[in-house]
Amino acid sequence: MGLDRGDGWWRRAVIYELAVVSFQDSDGDGKGDLAGLLQRTDYLTWLGVDAVWLTPIYPSPMGDFGYDIADFRAVDPTFGTLADFDRVLHALHDAGIRLILDFVPNHTSSEHPWFVESSLSRTGDKADWYLWADGAANGGPPNNWLSRFGGTAWEWSEARGQFYCHTFLTQQPDLNWRNPRLQEALADVMRFWLDRGVDGFRVDASAVLIKDDLLRDNPPNPDAGKETPPPQRFTPVFTDDRPETMGCIEMLREVLDEYDGRVLCGEVQGKTDRIGHFYGSDKPRLHLPLNFALLDSQWDALSLQATIDAYFNALPKGAWPDWVIGGHDKQRVASRIGPAQARVLAMLLLTVRGTPFLYMGDELGKQRSPLPRESVQDPFEKLVPGFGLGRDPERTPMRWDGSEGGGFTAGKPWLPMQDHRSCNVEQQQRDERSLLQLYRQLIELRRKHPCLVDGDYQPRRARNDVLCYRRCQGQTRMSVGLNIANEPRQWPCGGGIRLISTHLDRAVEQVEGPILLRANEGIVVIEAL
Structure with a gap:
């Protein structure tokens, strides 16, 4: 291809x-x-x-x-x-x-060579490639930041004598983007x-x-x-x-x-x-x-x-x-x-x-x-x-x-x-x-009809559990009606050629509006001009 x-x-x-x-x-x-x-x-x-x-x-x-x-x-x-x-x-x-x-x-990872080197010394080549900080006055973490995985976002490094920040796991030290x-x-x-x-x-x-x-x-x-x-x-x-x-x-x-x-x-x-x-x-x-x-x-x-x-x-x-x-x-x-x-x-x-x-x-x-x-x-x-x-x-x-x-x-x-x-x-x-x-x-329909990619989006008013909108490009207008309900709903579409139904049991054919959408059905229609 x-x-x-x-x-x-x-x-x-x-x-x-x-x-x-x-x-x-x-x-x-x-x-x-x-x-x-x-x-x-x-x-x-x-x-x-x-x-x-x-x-x-x-x-x-x-x-x-x-x-x-x-x-x-x-x-x-x-x-x-x-x-x-x-x-x-x-x-x-x-x-x-x-x-x-x-x-x-x-x-x-804490096993990355960058972090291993950064952990060894406060003055080494990669000393400030990660977020390091001294502890609070009581010896605890520098502040109250929390890890996404629970507990403090700070972990003590004995070798370096400082805490490092980890937004996620303890084994995932944060990099210092200011470097x-x-x-x-x-x-x-x-x-x-x-x-x-x-x-x-x-x-x-x-x-x-x-x-x-x-x-x-x-x-x-x-x-x-x-x-x-x-x-x-x-x-x-x-x-x-x-x-x-x-x-x-x-x-x-x-x-x-x-x-x-x-x-x-x-x-x-x-x-x-x-x-x-x-x-x-x-x-x-x-x-x-x-x-x-x-x-x-x-x-x-x-x-x-x-x-x-x-x-x-x-x-x-x-x-x-x-x-x-x-x-x-x-x-x-x-x-x-x-x-x-x-x-x-x-x-x-x-x-x-x-x-x-x-x-x-x-x-x-x-x-x-x-x-x-x-x-x-x-x-x-x-x-x-x-x-x-x-x-x-x-x-x-x-x-x-x-x-x-x-x-x-x-x-x-x-x-x-x-x-x-x-x-x-x-x-x-x-x-x-x-x-x-x-x-x-x-996916194939989207590929065949550029209107579904590049066309303008024009919302229509949602009523009676039907979400609907138009896609418009040049002289092409395509309408989409989506029944969010588990029972039939009328959709006041003006009619045209129905291209596809979510049920995949209807042929491409001319339809006149309003259209009866079955329970949980969506359809795409090319509107008649």
Whole structure:
């Protein structure tokens, strides 16, 4: 197929996040690897996605799903070698699919050589590559900052005689972004992978790269209650989304822009009205600050209407929108809205204006997989139990068929595969009306009709549980009606040619308005002029 290196490709792309460890095992050790991913590139081509984003594949002790990186310029032996990575990259490019890597600039593993050296002395070459501070007057931590995984964000180093900051696990020390030499080292890491041909990065924890230089205490969270997880009992005013962080992101973008046709996505935090902050103005920042608004919205037509409107209103002029419906640390949306509305979500994701992101298994309607207590691996669940923060249920391996190992492995999977065996690729590929087939057809529809990519978004008033909007480009007007109710609803569309129904049981044909939408049905219509 070949690869289009044109700028702005990410505006047209459907981006598919996959965790290599849970995608396909090639050697029977129960963990997915790059050779396994290579075996499944035909599936990605069949589905029609334009880019894949890989969770970290770097050498790591794997204390936090590989986000504790011990070497930024290599591949963990669990996944293979750099040569395996190159083979995957070239195979994807040959298929016209781009590859985006996770980039983790906030912290490293405590086993990273940078940290080992920084820990030895206060005057060494890398002494200030991490966030070090003396203790409080009573000998305790420097302030009240909390780790996302519970407890203080400070850990004592006997060798250095100081505390180091860790926003996440104790074994994930935070880097000091105020050090120019550290910044240049991270820029060189980016160039290492860009020179190999990767098409961009998703920046992990991009909102927390800089912390308050005065180490001021965070104030109490006024909304905290009995149901609030302990790490959230303070409002992170002095640790999250500091103004200086924007300069860090601008530096990352400058490095990326040394190369043609690359994209910078980023994990951002805060409310919708803050997301525009991460696009930049005088200096560009992220191409795509990841937008999880659909995951956070109440699932009814009026709430969705408001969620979409608020997001579009928050975008700066010229900014390109995006929509994310799943991820390695987000609860499965199908578990919350149910299988019927998961089909409606698919149509919304692939017809609303903006770049769609989905996570492996979302196209199957994969739900949260309950795990026995002894199988839990996620530190969130281990260190902050009882609040439903565990992410293992989202990370269970992909089911390719209905066999015991799901076609994923010939060995024992690294996480139990306790989801329903019928939720697998092979079965849904055979079923012409499956959710997987719906995703494939919607992706193809989006590719055939540029209006669904580049067209203006025109909201219509949501009434009677029907969310609806138009996409308009030139003389083309396409209307989308989504029934959020579990019973039929009238949709006052003017009629035209119905292209697709979420039920996948209606032919392309002329329809007259108003249109009766069946329970949990969405349709796309090209309006008659």
